[in-house]
Amino acid sequence: MQASSNPGTAPRFASGTGLHVRAVGERALLLETSGTAEASALHSLLATSPLPGQIEAVPAARTVLVRFATRTETREAAARAGQLAGEALPDEAQEPRMVELETVYDGEDLEEVVRLSGLGSVQAVIEAHTAAHWTAAFSGFAPGFAYLTGGDPRLQVPRRSEPRTAVPAGSVALAGEYSAAYPGVSPGGWQLIGRTSAPLWDLEREFPALIAPGMRVRFVPVRERAELSARSAGDRGQGTDLARSDPDPGLQARPDAVVLETGLLVTVQDLGRPGHSHVGVGRSGAADRSALARANRLAGNTPDAAGLEVLFGGLRLRAEQDLVLAVTGASAGLTVQDASGPNAGMLPDRPFLLRAGSELELGIPVAGLRTYIAFRGGLEIPAVLGSRSTDTLAGLGPEPVAPGTALTIGAEPGSAVGHAEVPPPLPGGFAELRYVPGPRQDWFGPDGTSAFESRDWTVGGQSNRVGIRFEGSPLPCLRSGELASEAVLPGSVQVPPSGQPILFLADAPVTGGYPVIGVVLEADLDLAAQLRPGTAVRFVPVTLPA
Secondary structure, X not given: OEEOOOOOOOOEEEOOOOOEEEEOOOOEEEEEOOOHHHHHHHHHHHHHOOOOOEEEEEEOOOEEEEEEXXXXXXXXXXXXXXXXXXXXXXXXXXXXOEEEEEEEOOOOOHHHHHHHHOOOOHHHHHHHHHHOOEEEEEEOOOOOOEEEEOOOHHHOEOOOOOOEEEEOOOEEEEEEOEEEEOOOOEEEOOEEEEEEOOOOEOOOOOOOEOOOOOOEEEEEEOOOOOOOOHHHHOOOOOOOOOOOOOOOOOOOOOOOEEEEEOOOEEEEEOOOOOOOHHHOOOOXXXXXXXXXXXXXXXXXXXXXXXXXXXXXXXOEEEEOOOEEEEEEEEEOOEEEEEOOEEEEEEOOOOOEEEOOOOEEEEOOOOEEEEEEEEEOOOEOOOOEOOEOOOEOOOOEOOOOOOOOOEEOEOOOOOOOOOOOOOOOOOOOOEEEXXXXXXXXXXXXXXXXXHHHHHOOEEEOOOOOOXXXXXXXXXXXXXXXXXXXXXXXXXXXXXXXXXXXXXXXXXXXXXXXXXXEEXXXXXXXXXXXXXXXXXXXXXXXXXXXXO
């Protein structure tokens, strides 16, 4: 891999009528079609006949993003992608499952939709909406949120000029060519026309999403008032609430540790939940994956064991049993308070014993941002979609850890603890992030690309696990208007109309609506997770090996 002063635009391979291929990062391709129906059909084909090495295919408005296991398989897929344009769908993809949603049409924006659509009456809007057999083209925005297409063209109304801060769960809405039903409470700017009590997202089902890409949907009007269940109407309602200040005695009968203070934010994290992007669920997991992996090695755990991710120190916990721990990541001082008094001699990046009754306190880090604590045996918390991670964007997994949370540790892993390791250097006041051209770098042209690479961008204070918001002179863009929603990956650098780049981290959304100018290398995302507000960052272009 070599640095390049002029990486050009992302590789774009003409590959048959209506289908183009754009590289996304190191091991993904964006297959660009001529429309939503074509993208949905392509996703159905890839779901039934995956390409060699294909890990995941994520449909969007006019594209399908495909992730691969290796760089070689990515290159081979790019070379043969043109053959997909002419392939017919398998027979089973021609008869999708139909889902019926009983809907009460009493939405706050019905009269506005009547005006915008020109249909003349509320009844005419209802008849147009219920007459269509909608198709779930793709998911995104929130778990179980399906973008439905195929409606009456007269229902193509613009979003509200001012989005709502909270749209009720079950709301049925319109925006552009799409209709949708909100699985949970969330912000939103769509026009609300009704509501359904259907359980759109339920983790107790084998397949939590009621509507998945490729399914057909019909809205059935009902007169009676639909009452939403407590599960669907809850503010979160999509995860496992075990990290709380009033733990269930049945679940926490014999705690191994108790959290006394948390600082800014403490969450439970493991390696995440890949493979669910097609229903609107991102990977999540530790923001600095190498730090968590190192902590688990030191504690003798399996790589997927769950631990704590601590933002900017401030954690204090008490051991109720003898525990073996390892602390990695940001350089924060460790103090153990026991019967003999405080002992500040504990060192990170090596396993140590915390005796029952002793307290461990994590100071404010002098370098880095996120610290990881692994407990030998791992945190024992029920998994949600195969992971114990807290996804702060999707609202999945356990709630953020609060003072009073009782922690239960899993069984002895049966392996030896690790030896002390030398961690990689933490970023100081300046850092470089290597990147490859993004799929929409052509939106910015040579001048915009040069500006992106030549400037020092400052990490903003509004950054979080979803992404780093950078501050600096606005980046010029050659095009105006919205980009049709398409899948994004952690590492994608998206540029909204403000011209201030956003680098997506572990809790990145599944889809985004702004152009991606570049994709930071996976190897540099752990460094990015440790960048503190105020740090100056330079994006350095690199060329991937052929």
